[in-house]
Amino acid sequence: MTELTAGDSAPDFTLPRNGGGTVSLSEFAEKSVVLYFYPKDDTSGCTTEAVDFTGLASDFAAAGTVVIGMSPDSVKSHDKFASKHSLSVILAADEEHTALEAYGVWKEKSMYGKTYMGVERSTVLIGPDGKIVEVWRKVKVPGHAEAVLKAAQSL
Template sequence: MSEITIGTPAPDFSLPRDGGGTVSLSDFAGKPVVVYFYPKDDTSGCTTEAIDFTSLADAFAAAGATVIGISPDSVAKHDKFIKKHELKVVLLADEEQLAANAYGVWKEKSMYGKKYMGIERSTFLIGADGKVAQVWPKVKVAGHAEEVLEAVKAL
């Protein structure tokens, strides 16, 4: 697992999505894509992040970008999460952490002294050329969606 850096080709993935079907990064060739990894559906930070991206969905679309959220949760959990919060982002189920490992965001974490493996909240902006244009590791949710939108507009 190597560190994903700006200018490197974004690792392709093909994962099941909310509502059924499969989404691959290569489906968006020629268009910018925002891929954000988050730990878990319906937790406070993850819900805020998804709602923030949803509130800016029209602006991302106007800038030509698709926003994709990826977590280890199942498609069924994603469907409930989307319905409960009226989300307008594509959510992919990475139950085997294939994409999370490819992007280097499946990391050892620690809570209350207990170590476990989980997603380190991170966002990747992938340019129309399929290369990583921007990386936000260890994301703090407040203001993040707006910052990503500005980066998309600057492409």
């Protein structure tokens, strides 16, 4: 599996989303998109990250940027997560892992000596032309949303 880098075309996707309906990358042509990939709804790091992105939503909007979070959780799980934490970001449900694999973030991970497949916390900033501007891998949550916002504002 090849890892995407700056300059690559961002793979399009259409996935079910929280609140009903679907979300597609192509529906945001002419806008920048922050696509952040996270392992699981309602876990501490993922909650902090989603709350941080939600807190900066108006700044992202002012920069002409849409924020989409994506995990392998179901829409029902996303709806509960968004409601519980008053999230305003779009949450895409990729239960089949098609977009997660296309973006190279569905990886073998290990914890307590066991290996399993899961999401490597990553973020991709996609420019209005559909090309990847920047990729953050193995994201550490504190300060991450602010760093992504700074990059989005510079476009």
